[in-house]
Amino acid sequence: MARCAENVADIYFKTSRNKSTQLIFCDTSVPKPGFNIYDELKDRLIMLGVPECQVAFIHSANTEGKRASLFAKVRKGTVRILIGSTFKLGLGVNIQNKLI
Incomplete structure (x- = not known):
């Protein structure tokens, strides 16, 4: 988790000039009350x-x-x-304009 956040943040800052976007596919969890991978990853990105x-x-x-x-x-x-599951991000999502 920590390494993923570090990699995503590094790419985020290196591509700020172009406002490039990243998708993170996470099929381990879903956003919900209590501990979950989504909120943990978002919190780590914010800390970075x-x-x-x-x-x-x-x-x-x-x-x-x-x-x-x-x-x-x-x-x-x-x-x-943008963070989401393969099911929700994998089909019918036409957001490739700035993806890296």
Whole structure:
């Protein structure tokens, strides 16, 4: 987990000029109360200096409108790190504009 966060943060800062985006696929857990991998990873990224507003969970986009809004933010580079499961991020997600 720590190494993943360090790698993602390193890429985040190295690609800030272009506002490049990253997807993190996590099938181990889902965002939920108590300990979970999603929140732990986000917390580590924030501790490493990534602004909280630049990290999002696909699971929070639980309507078509929210999903469209989130995808637009990723395409623009407003949200630069998107975390989600293979199921939720793997199909019908056309956000490759700034992906590295």
